Amino acid sequence: MPAAERHGRGQYFTPLELISFVLGLCPDPDGLVMDPACGSGRFLLAASARWGCPVRGYETDAGALEVARAQVDGEVIGDDFVSAEGRGDVSLIVGNPPYVRRRGAKRDLYVDFVERAAAHLRPGGRLALVLSNAWMDTSYGEVIRSLLLRDYAIEWIVEGSGENWFPGAKVRTVVVVARLGAGGDRVRFGSVAELSGGVDLLRAVDQGAMRGDEAWGPYLRAPDLWFSSREGMQPLGQFAEIRRGFTTNDNGFFYPPADSGIEERCLEPLLKGPKRVPGALFSAEEVRDRVFLCPEDPPPPGAAAWIGDREAWTLRAQEPARLFLLKGYHRTFRQPMCTTPIHYDQQIYGVYPRAGVSLDWLARSLNSPWTQLDLEMAGRVNFGDGVLWLALNDARHKLRLPAEPLEHEAEIAAAAAAATERRLRLAK
Ligand SMILES: C[S@@+](CC[C@H](N)C(=O)[O-])C[C@H]1O[C@@H](n2cnc3c(N)ncnc32)[C@H](O)[C@@H]1O
Structure with missing residues (x-):
């Protein structure tokens, strides 16, 4: 597929090392794993190989859907995830939803994916998603920040400190892992230089002290001195x-x-x-x-x-x-x-x-x-x-x-x- 067309549909396939890294941040889901934008089914294949779990995917692109159905031993649904009814039966949502905008929309599609995720998860279910990092700092990302704070215990927010995970895609990404349900304790912000290596813990922040109307990028970018100095300014x-x-x-x-x-x-x-x-x-x-x-x-x-x-x-x-x-x-x-x-x-x-x-x-x-x-x-x-x-x-x-x-x-x-x-x- 030509690059421009691929970009328009948000079809950047996730590198296998990144998939393996994301799954490695999650405990065994002990139940159904779902990818809401499964492409050819890479996340689902990796999840079933790792955990032997049942899988479900959604995909709107006919070509990708065909490949996914041929490869994945599970349920692959050819529907728009954003309007799909949630069944509340998923243990873990994984994936890399599209970073594109629908015509006339003020925010990227992945924001809708995060909004819709909770309806599919069972209580205590997790999401582990690769998202554009724009939601951390933009005003349109406040929807995600606020809903994560309200409905989830956020476990990890990790960014890459080395090469861009999607060479050629003009976007930096972060991995978010969060468990549905209240009781958030510390949100761990980490950075990873090599996907095969470990995560460097940058800081652990009390979730109760975080706010949806503030930018979160500084938790990844700022030294402690920035946080302490700006108090009272x-x-x-x-x-x-x-x-x-x-x-x-x-x-x-x-x-x-x-x-x-x-x-x-x-x-x-x-x-x-x-x-x-x-x-x-x-x-x-x-x-x-x-x-x-x-x-x-x-x-x-x-x-x-x-x-x-x-x-x-x-x-x-x-x-x-x-x-x-x-x-x-x-x-x-x-x-x-x-x-x-x-x-x-x-x-x-x-x-x-x-x-x-x-x-x-x-x-x-x-x-x-x-x-x-x-x-x-x-x-x-x-x-x-x-x-x-x-x-x-x-x-x-x-x-x-x-x-x-x-x-x-x-x-x-x-x-x-x-x-x-x-x-x-x-x-x-
Ligand atoms: C960035 S790709 C990721 C594919 C795959 N998860 C991976 O990591 O390799 C996003 C995928 O979402 C699909 N997609 C776009 N809009 C969708 C929607 N509303 N519902 C389901 N899938 C959608 C695209 O066709 C594309 O295959």
């Missing part, structure tokens, strides 16, 4: 208003070239993107880009010629800013400041101190090792290039700042550097 949004820059929908028109013929008074300096920032502290004269903001109507002749017969030629008003937070960053961490207020593009956030908050203090705080570390926890990674992206709401609510200077500055700096290195390594 306030979100950045309390110290400053964070705004998005210009969205022009036509940069070629609103950010004209030097020879546009537009009068100087209709052009203002513009911070166009992270790569165009002259330095950590810079002046507007050092900025090469310009934004077309015409203060006159009708426009002067040069501007009028540039506008031509275009109808919309004004941008939403923007108050220039002096301090900025980069929306995406790769390796070089710095949050730039201009000596005078300046306009900026949507690739950059403007930081406007609230009343009584010092701009210099904010600039120092946003450039501190603490913020570098906190950004690694609040941001999302872009695959391939490893760029860390910060969503506007995450900038406002997830990033936190200490009101007082932090102790352990050197350790925090080392942890921040390690977190950046780790991100760049894992994004490959």
Whole structure:
């Protein structure tokens, strides 16, 4: 099957070493094992070979279904698992449900698979699933975080710290093992370098202290120092208003070239993107880009010629800013400041101190090792290039700042550097 088609159907078959690793995290199910998206039946074959258990699978793809039925000695159902009626008779649900989205859906299909799992499990039954790690940090993943906390005792959340388990699929995955029923004690977060090796226990967290409305990625990514330091800190949004820059929908028109013929008074300096920032502290004269903001109507002749017969030629008003937070960053961490207020593009956030908050203090705080570390926890990674992206709401609510200077500055700096290195390594 061509790669694009395979991706559209979420058909990445799970490597056998990963299957064996997932099953190895589960005790003998002593009953029926089910894969809700069984593909050719790899998980089911491995489970029956390991435990001699009865198996059941669901699969919607006709080709995969045929292969599964030919290979698997058990019940293979050619139905959509998401709308299948649960029978409450399964001891262990295993598998690797599809990480694709149904047309118009706001979340990946695997979220529905996790939601539907409990209806199939018998009391005390387990699930052991390979899932995209996005549910750990995204707001749409809150459904999974909350239902795991409410209905399950979570036993393991394990990620790979080495090669991507699905080379070529631009997604990092985690393995979740959870037992249906209350009584969760400690959630073990682990990492595994080689699937044939053991799991390194990163931390064990009291399930009662975890929250569905918080991101869980930091349990895998953050040092203890991050958790202890952020206690008592306030979100950045309390110290400053964070705004998005210009969205022009036509940069070629609103950010004209030097020879546009537009009068100087209709052009203002513009911070166009992270790569165009002259330095950590810079002046507007050092900025090469310009934004077309015409203060006159009708426009002067040069501007009028540039506008031509275009109808919309004004941008939403923007108050220039002096301090900025980069929306995406790769390796070089710095949050730039201009000596005078300046306009900026949507690739950059403007930081406007609230009343009584010092701009210099904010600039120092946003450039501190603490913020570098906190950004690694609040941001999302872009695959391939490893760029860390910060969503506007995450900038406002997830990033936190200490009101007082932090102790352990050197350790925090080392942890921040390690977190950046780790991100760049894992994004490959
Ligand atoms: C990522 S593959 C995993 C296959 C297999 N479990 C494995 O690990 O090799 C996901 C499978 O789910 C199937 N699938 C997609 N949507 C489904 C649905 N609604 N119900 C059941 N299976 C579905 C796809 O056809 C695909 O074979």
